[in-house]
Amino acid sequence: MTAYLIKNVSVVGAAPTDLLIRDGVVAQAGAGLSAPDAVVVEADGLVALPGLVDLHTHLREPGREDAETVESGSRAAALGGYTAVCAMANTSPVADTAGVVEQVWRLGREAGLVDVQPIGAVTVGLAGERLAELGAMADSAARVRIFSDDGHCVADPMLMRRALEYVKAFDGIIAQHAEEPRLTEGAQMHEGEVSTRLGLTGWPAVAEEAIIARDVLLAEHVGSRLHICHVSTAGSVEVLRHAKARGVRVTAEVCPHHLLLTDEVIGGSGAGAVAGSGEPGSPAGRSYDPVFKVNPPLRTATDVAALRAALVEGVIDIVATDHAPHAVEDKECEWAYARPGMLGLETALSIALEVLGPEWDLIAERLSRAPARIAGLSGHGVDPAPGVPANLTLVDPAVRRTIEPADLASRSRNTPYAHMTLPGRVVATFLRGEATVLDGKAVK
Numbered sequence: 001m002t003a004y005l006i007k008n009v010s011v012v013g014a015a016p017t018d019l020l021i022r023d024g025v026v027a028q029a030g031a032g033l034s035a036p037d038a039v040v041v042e043a044d045g046l047v048a049l050p051g052l053v054d055l056h057t058h059l060r061e062p063g064r065e066d067a068e069t070v071e072s073g074s075r076a077a078a079l080g081g082y083t084a085v086c087a088m089a090n091t092s093p094v095a096d097t098a099g100v101v102e103q104v105w106r107l108g109r110e111a112g113l114v115d116v117q118p119i120g121a122v123t124v125g126l127a128g129e130r131l132a133e134l135g136a137m138a139d140s141a142a143r144v145r146i147f148s149d150d151g152h153c154v155a156d157p158m159l160m161r162r163a164l165e166y167v168k169a170f171d172g173i174i175a176q177h178a179e180e181p182r183l184t185e186g187a188q189m190h191e192g193e194v195s196t197r198l199g200l201t202g203w204p205a206v207a208e209e210a211i212i213a214r215d216v217l218l219a220e221h222v223g224s225r226l227h228i229c230h231v232s233t234a235g236s237v238e239v240l241r242h243a244k245a246r247g248v249r250v251t252a253e254v255c256p257h258h259l260l261l262t263d264e265v266i267g268g269s270g271a272g273a274v275a276g277s278g279e280p281g282s283p284a285g286r287s288y289d290p291v292f293k294v295n296p297p298l299r300t301a302t303d304v305a306a307l308r309a310a311l312v313e314g315v316i317d318i319v320a321t322d323h324a325p326h327a328v329e330d331k332e333c334e335w336a337y338a339r340p341g342m343l344g345l346e347t348a349l350s351i352a353l354e355v356l357g358p359e360w361d362l363i364a365e366r367l368s369r370a371p372a373r374i375a376g377l378s379g380h381g382v383d384p385a386p387g388v389p390a391n392l393t394l395v396d397p398a399v400r401r402t403i404e405p406a407d408l409a410s411r412s413r414n415t416p417y418a419h420m421t422l423p424g425r426v427v428a429t430f431l432r433g434e435a436t437v438l439d440g441k442a443v444k
């Protein structure tokens with residue numbers, strides 16, 4: 001196994017030091033290390049972070065390998081600085097049996113670029129009618145601990161209760177896609193001023209908030225762990241704040257796009273489309289571009305501000321990408337027919353830097369340590385230090401790069417950040433001491 005000597009790297013923002021990576025672990029840390037057999041990585045100005053962990057990735061295999069495969073998604077993840085991803089269950093067939101979750105887990109091992117931890121479906125076929133074989137998936141080689149019907153809400157409160165009760169036995173988690181389906185029938189975008197102006201059916205904030213309110217109460221009642229996927233509204237933050245203050249075992253994620261973009265982008269005016277300074281350049285002039293269609297939808301500047309504050313404060317625990325690759329024919333069509341979802345793995349760290357600034361400890365916490373803790377992924381989310389598994393990424397914060405869809409490793413092209421200039425570039429990623437990315441390029 002190749003050894004690596006990383007010279008003058010700032011570990012999570014601390015003063016520069018050297019790291020020696022050997023036999024899968026950080027063997028030594030300190031100034032002026034030498035190791036004649038090691039490949040030297042000059043890291044002046046670079047920051048080392050624990051490898052990022054994504055709790056919400058769509059890999060599309062089995063079923064839609066034209067949009068993404070476990071391997072192409074793993075490569076995109078490694079290039080984004082990730083060392084572990086949790087693969088959502090809305091594949092075809094659905095990951096609702098031990099057989100399918102083991103297949104995804106095995107494909108992840110074969111690709112060997114990140115650890116792929118399958119998420120199992122809560123209900124058979126994501127149909128919301130009866131519980132899937134949660135126990136069999138938990139006992140399988142994939143050792144599933146998180147279950148989600150993501151893409152669909154577990155809308156039936158009795159089924160949700162049963163699922164929460166079932167996973168309690170092995171400290172599992174139900175990750176809810178919070179969307180009351182009766183309130184979002186035909187919905188195309190956030191319900192508000194812009195949807196009224198554009199004449200598109202709205203997806204009201206209350207459809208998310210009502211399910212979160214219900215489910216934190218259910219989780220409290222049965223004493224189980226609940227995770228809320230892709231929180232998108234200011235009201236949801238208030239419900240979560242209340243639940244956490246009561247000691248409910250709830251965690252929550254926010255996606256990069258909900259931290260940066262607003263529904264104004266859909267109108268194509270450009271004004272207000274990028275929350276905050278607008279410095280990254282506006283994606284204006286692309287009105288009704290289905291690349292901006294996503295579930296839950298892009299919301300208002302007020303929501304964006306509340307989500308950012310909640311992430312800093314810790315009411316929202318983590319950033320998760322909801323990387324949702326879609327084939328060209330599913331995106332480059334009329335708005336109403338386009339599938340919802342956007343790419344995220346290769347741009348998440350840049351968005352975090354844009355939104356949070358170079359707050360390295362906060363970034364490490366929200367994009368690596370906390371998601372690793374929630375998912376129970378041992379060896380991940382641990383700051384590089386002697387004896388620790390060498391799962392880490394090196395970032396150049398000084399570089400600003402322009403996102404070009406054609407440059408992405410994903411099989412799909414549906415990035416909402418096309419032609420925008422964003423801060424930060426992943427220079428290298430190591431999975432258990434093996435380089436998966438070097439000089440900004442995938443190693444295999």
Ligand SMILES: NC(=O)N[C@@H](CC(=O)O)C(=O)O
Binds near residue numbers: 090150177296340341
């Ligand atoms: N987030 C998305 O917009 N899309 C997700 C599923 C979903 O949550 O609808 C997908 O699988 O494409």
